Amino acid sequence: MDVHIAVDIGASSGRLVLGRLLDSKLVLKEIHRFDNGFREQDSSLYWDIEHLLEQIVAGLQAAKKAGVESCTLGIDTWAVDYALLDREGKRLREVYAYRDRRTDSAPAEVEKLISREALYEKTGIQQLTFNTIYQLFAHDRAERARADQILLVPDYLYYRLSGKQINEVTNASTTQLLNLQTRDYDEELLSVLGLRREQFAALTEPGTYLGGLDQVLQQQYDLPSCTLVVAATHDTASAVLGVPARQGSSWAYLSSGTWSLLGVEREQPLNTKETMKANYTNEWGAYGTYRFLKNITGLWLIQEVRRQGGGRYSFAELVQMAGQCEPYRSLIDCNDDRFLNPPDMAEEIRSFCKETGQKVPESVAEVARCIFDSLALSYGTYLDELEALTGEAIEVLHIVGGGAKNELLCQLTADATGRQVCAGPVESTALGNLMVQMIHAGVFRDIHEARRTVAESFEVTRYEPAHVVSGVKERWNRIVKK
The missing domain is CATH 3.30.420.40 (ATPase, nucleotide binding domain)
Known part of the structure; x- marks a missing residue:
């Protein structure tokens, strides 16, 4: 078939x-x-x-x-x-x-x-x-x-x-x-x-x-x-299968959608006191693997700002407008429970900034910039934490899912992590779903062959760190009390 x-x-x-x-x-x-x-x-x-x-x-x-x-x-x-x-x-x-x-x-x-x-x-x-x-x-x-x-x-x-x-x-x-x-x-x-x-x-x-x-x-x-x-029915599990990573390379993934799931693929779980304190999870993956990852509130933040604003701007327009704003002016703790489902996301972001003594983002462009800057700094901090918890160096971060299209966020992430970012494919979740079906059908021998085919079939955009943001990361850590 x-x-x-x-x-x-x-x-x-x-x-x-x-x-x-x-x-x-x-x-x-x-x-x-x-x-x-x-x-x-x-x-x-x-x-x-x-x-x-x-x-x-x-x-x-x-x-x-x-x-x-x-x-x-x-x-x-x-x-x-x-x-x-x-x-x-x-x-x-x-x-x-x-x-x-x-x-x-x-x-x-x-x-x-x-x-x-x-x-x-x-x-x-x-x-x-x-x-x-x-x-x-x-x-x-x-x-x-x-x-x-x-x-x-x-x-x-x-x-x-x-x-x-x-x-x-x-x-x-x-x-x-x-x-x-x-x-x-x-x-x-x-x-x-x-x-x-x-x-x-x-x-x-x-x-x-x-x-x-x-x-x-x-x-x-x-x-x-x-x-x-039966696919890997958890969409993150399918998205991770769709990461075009080379076998044997040192990589982490960021499945970037409504949620941001930042982690590594492991053969054994890692459930220590340290990982519990840091609130990392060991979700089961396909083919005997574990997804050791951190849940981060993701593009839900900008999705809600756009929806509650009546959809006046497209996501692409919000990214473009944010790119013209002052960087790192206002920052939030993306994982604060207050952002789970507030009645007005933009106002909740402004309230957080006011309460933490920062400049308050007024325009929708400034709110969007606050979100993208904060997400990137979250990724940078948690990737360092992930590396420390696993004791394994991470050289490349693969961003898959809808966030891979956001050039501003991808570059900010490369800056915040200090690592090469490989963005794409956007359709990694559907790909992972299909790959399981195709392995079952005998089209691919295993997940490694399937991933090689993904890498050869879809364009991946690479971003290199361009700015040093260590001082900003320290300020973000103080704001979120890391």
């Missing part, structure tokens, strides 16, 4: 991307794109999961109209959010969005039952208020107990398309419920939540053959004959 389709859904949009190997080069074609986002209902935030299913079907219909008769199909989405199913396989309620504030007090409540240190030793997962363990803890206890199955979002989408229930490992690891030693759900943590192991499906590795589309669905909508292959 030489046609492969990636369903790649993020927090703000989704798309279906067709990939194939032509003349030894990977060629991509976007066949369908759609909006995504959470909505407020009864003071809670929910995803419209049925909309996502409808759009997947619409994309497959578009593929069929374009002449695709058969293909493999893989799905990736964001992490941590879940659906509760009853014994008939029906959802018990809408799917909560991770930015819902119901979990604000959950970490402190869970810590009364199990210490943060013990939790990290078991799972190696960083503490974030929206991790699944805290979402489930905050969930209505009676409804939680009634659930026959708990599926994360991409697993639920696979289930609706195929009728098969799985828990794919790269996403399941973000629940903060998997034990690094047993490589299964931790019984003590399930007990803390009042849950049972049988409420979770079998852990499933990327590359697993899942079967075909539900026949009723395929016939009702006249869809291609699809072979479902």
